[in-house]
Amino acid sequence: MSDTQAYTQDAEASFGDYVALLKPRVMSLVVFTAMVGVLVAPVPVHPFLAMTAILFIALGAGASGALNMWWDADIDVIMKRTAGRPIPAGKVHPREALGFGLALSGIAVVMLALATNLLAAGLLAFTIFFYAVVYSMWLKRSTPQNIVIGGAAGAFPPMIGWAAVTGGVSVESVLMFMLIFMWTPPHFWALALFMNSDYSKAGVPMLTVTHGKKVTRNHILVYTIALVPFAIGAGFTSIGGPLYLAVSAVLNAGFLWGAWRIWQRDEVQAEADKYAVEKQVFKFSLLYLFLHFGAFLAEAALKPYGLGGW
Amino acid sequence: MAFRAEHEMHKRRLGRNVGLGLVLVAFVALVFGLTVVKVMNLGEMQAFDHVVRPEMIPVEEGPSQ
Numbered sequence: 001m002s003d004t005q006a007y008t009q010d011a012e013a014s015f016g017d018y019v020a021l022l023k024p025r026v027m028s029l030v031v032f033t034a035m036v037g038v039l040v041a042p043v044p045v046h047p048f049l050a051m052t053a054i055l056f057i058a059l060g061a062g063a064s065g066a067l068n069m070w071w072d073a074d075i076d077v078i079m080k081r082t083a084g085r086p087i088p089a090g091k092v093h094p095r096e097a098l099g100f101g102l103a104l105s106g107i108a109v110v111m112l113a114l115a116t117n118l119l120a121a122g123l124l125a126f127t128i129f130f131y132a133v134v135y136s137m138w139l140k141r142s143t144p145q146n147i148v149i150g151g152a153a154g155a156f157p158p159m160i161g162w163a164a165v166t167g168g169v170s171v172e173s174v175l176m177f178m179l180i181f182m183w184t185p186p187h188f189w190a191l192a193l194f195m196n197s198d199y200s201k202a203g204v205p206m207l208t209v210t211h212g213k214k215v216t217r218n219h220i221l222v223y224t225i226a227l228v229p230f231a232i233g234a235g236f237t238s239i240g241g242p243l244y245l246a247v248s249a250v251l252n253a254g255f256l257w258g259a260w261r262i263w264q265r266d267e268v269q270a271e272a273d274k275y276a277v278e279k280q281v282f283k284f285s286l287l288y289l290f291l292h293f294g295a296f297l298a299e300a301a302l303k304p305y306g307l308g309g310w
Numbered sequence: 311m312a313f314r315a316e317h318e319m320h321k322r323r324l325g326r327n328v329g330l331g332l333v334l335v336a337f338v339a340l341v342f343g344l345t346v347v348k349v350m351n352l353g354e355m356q357a358f359d360h361v362v363r364p365e366m367i368p369v370e371e372g373p374s375q
């Protein structure tokens with residue numbers, strides 16, 4: 001919760017501080033996955049409309065980031081990683097961030113509706129609501145499963161991109177959603193195993209703290225196994241193809257192998273090599289998601305030459 | 311009379327104003343572009359009420375009766 005009395009605004013914000021409120025690093029992932037959602041859709045779209053759709057999906061995601069920073073200002077000031085954010089640093093007033101986030105959310109949703117269709121705009125509005133209210137306000141501080149359900153917010157962009165072009169939701173867009181949704185927990189928990197974060201000091205329940213690292217290792221393996229059918233399954237739809245399936249098979253084998261190795265280790269082994277395996281799997285998980293969406297894109301790019309798809 | 315030295319805060323304000331100005335110009339350009347694309351995709355209709363006019367679709371000349 002934000003307590004406006006707790007923050008003194010001693011420095012004036014620069015343009016960059018407002019950009020920082022939008023979480024540009026998260027936005028870059030949103031731009032990439034939304035772009036794939038737009039480009040793999042089986043309907044031709046004017047390039048200008050495609051660009052506009054991606055821009056406003058990213059802006060909506062950024063706006064939800066600003067709302068998240070407004071709400072979490074009290075814990076951001078406690079944690080070292082987030083203490084430099086514009087609100088805890090005293091550069092932007094919490095209420096200003098709230099106004100900024102709300103205004104940009106409205107602009108992004110209305111502009112996406114005008115540029116494309118109401119379904120895409122509705123999905124974007126729901127994503128912003130989900131991240132700001134369901135994840136930030138409700139789940140983040142109440143359950144160690146916070147990132148499992150919160151991961152849905154990050155999974156929506158390709159689905160919104162697809163809806164912006166086709167005007168609908170289909171098995172392809174649901175599988176793209178599920179791919180990110182199921183990937184998020186093992187990705188973040190691998191990070192949580194080796195990051196010495198101060199979440200507990202801030203009162204945020206993280207699985208590694210509330211249930212211990214052994215349980216976290218079990219969770220990583222189970223969620224990775226559950227992820228595989230969605231990743232492979234997408235290969236048999238209209239956005240997949242032989243190339244995607246080959247890439248996906250290799251990546252899933254790698255991710256499963258990594259999750260298995262994490263599961264087999266205990267803390268003594270992990271401390272001994274400074275969490276080498278956990279760090280390796282975390283890095284691999286980034287590559288996993290990037291290459292899956294890259295493979296979707298490659299299938300779509302090869303289609304005009306009669307090579308992509310089935 | 312000497313001018314006062316410019317405070318760092320003024321530089322920051324200038325940066326913020328220029329940044330916002332550029333964002334607004336880009337937004338205007340975007341809405342304009344969007345309008346052009348949308349209007350060009352409308353097809354056979356007249357601008358005053360944006361209703362499709364089937365009579366505007368060129369009819370192929372049939373054999374004269």
